[in-house]
Amino acid sequence: xxxxIQINEGPYQHQASDSAYQFVKTAIEKGHEIxxxxxxxxxxxxxxxxTVPPQDDRHIVNxxxxxxxxxxxxxxxxxxxxxxxxxxxxxxxxSEAGKNGIDGNNIHPAxxxxxxxxxxxxxxxxxxxxxxxx
Amino acid sequence: MLHxxxxxxxxxxxxxxxxxxxxxxxxxxxxxxxxxxxxxxxNSSMLADLAAQGRVFALQGDVDARGISSKxxxxxxxxxxxxxxxxxxxxxTAVSWL
Amino acid sequence: xxxxxxxxxLNRRAPYGTVYALESLEVVLIAAAFEQDVSxxxxxxxxxxxxxxxxxxxxxxxxxxxxYHALGDYDINQLYVSAESLEERGLSADDLMPLVYEDEDDDxxxxxxxxxxxxxxxxxxxxxxxxxxxx
Numbered sequence: 459x460x461x462x463i464q465i466n467e468g469p470y471q472h473q474a475s476d477s478a479y480q481f482v483k484t485a486i487e488k489g490h491e492i493x494x495x496x497x498x499x500x501x502x503x504x505x506x507x508x509t510v511p512p513q514d515d516r517h518i519v520n521x522x523x524x525x526x527x528x529x530x531x532x533x534x535x536x537x538x539x540x541x542x543x544x545x546x547x548x549x550x551x552x553s554e555a556g557k558n559g560i561d562g563n564n565i566h567p568a569x570x571x572x573x574x575x576x577x578x579x580x581x582x583x584x585x586x587x588x589x590x591x592x
Numbered sequence: 593m594l595h596x597x598x599x600x601x602x603x604x605x606x607x608x609x610x611x612x613x614x615x616x617x618x619x620x621x622x623x624x625x626x627x628x629x630x631x632x633x634x635n636s637s638m639l640a641d642l643a644a645q646g647r648v649f650a651l652q653g654d655v656d657a658r659g660i661s662s663k664x665x666x667x668x669x670x671x672x673x674x675x676x677x678x679x680x681x682x683x684x685t686a687v688s689w690l
Numbered sequence: 691x692x693x694x695x696x697x698x699x700l701n702r703r704a705p706y707g708t709v710y711a712l713e714s715l716e717v718v719l720i721a722a723a724f725e726q727d728v729s730x731x732x733x734x735x736x737x738x739x740x741x742x743x744x745x746x747x748x749x750x751x752x753x754x755x756x757x758y759h760a761l762g763d764y765d766i767n768q769l770y771v772s773a774e775s776l777e778e779r780g781l782s783a784d785d786l787m788p789l790v791y792e793d794e795d796d797d798x799x800x801x802x803x804x805x806x807x808x809x810x811x812x813x814x815x816x817x818x819x820x821x822x823x824x825x
Binding site for chain 3: 685687688
Binding site: 459461466473474477480481483484485487488490586587588589590591592 | 596598623624625653673674676677680681684685686688690
């Protein structure tokens, strides 16, 4: 099946991102296609390239970034960060930083900033959409 | 439908709200802190009927993490993440009670 | 051509204490452009999102309640409010914003978008949905 995921919370503060990651990893192992993972609300913080978690614990951002970025059929797992939620919370890629006169950017390259339409489209195109949050 | 509940019934009314609007065929999967609802405790009656019908599941990993595997009601079915994925595939629309 | 799916937006939290009400509404407004069958459900403290008379002057936050009035213009007119949730909170339909839409199939007659429904009715409505987004 084609499955999409919505993640509403940031790394470590809530279990949402961890649960979603385990679900996605397992779904891929079982041969399902993960169409899109959409990060909303504080979920955008999962895309920060600046996290430095303790060495003896999981690195949530890297887990997502390294997700094999591959579905079983070779298609990419899209990691999409909502632009409105990201800007509000100070999560910027190079382009948004430039547009807004901010002298730095912090989105990990494995993630793509885009609009809320991507979430709706994920709901339309996928067979299932599962929300992980608080 | 698949209804997931991720909060303890002692913390939030999520389980109650789920039960208020669940239909006759949907199933409930308890995940994260929601697995506390699966344990034998003062709120066990909330899920008793559904569990007796075999419609309540709990994520094993979250149960074990919280050290309550010996407390889970007998008729609540434990599943791993593979089982979670299967439930999503099998039961149509997923509703998350946060 | 895109198939039409039934999208349900599940709102269970009061506005302002957390961002979920605002950001959920932002999704709904974007969703309008996709011409799907959209419903909003207000359950538990979510009913406070459409309570009339919100005034945020004293808390320095933007009052976004006016935005709900725009939903009708975007063909989003299926707003379901849990009767039980209202009653538990000492509220009634009269406390809610008079959100309306113009029915193009009925000579643009103005009709209420908000329907107060029982949990039993909500259960049926929920079971018909293809996609349910929770915030």
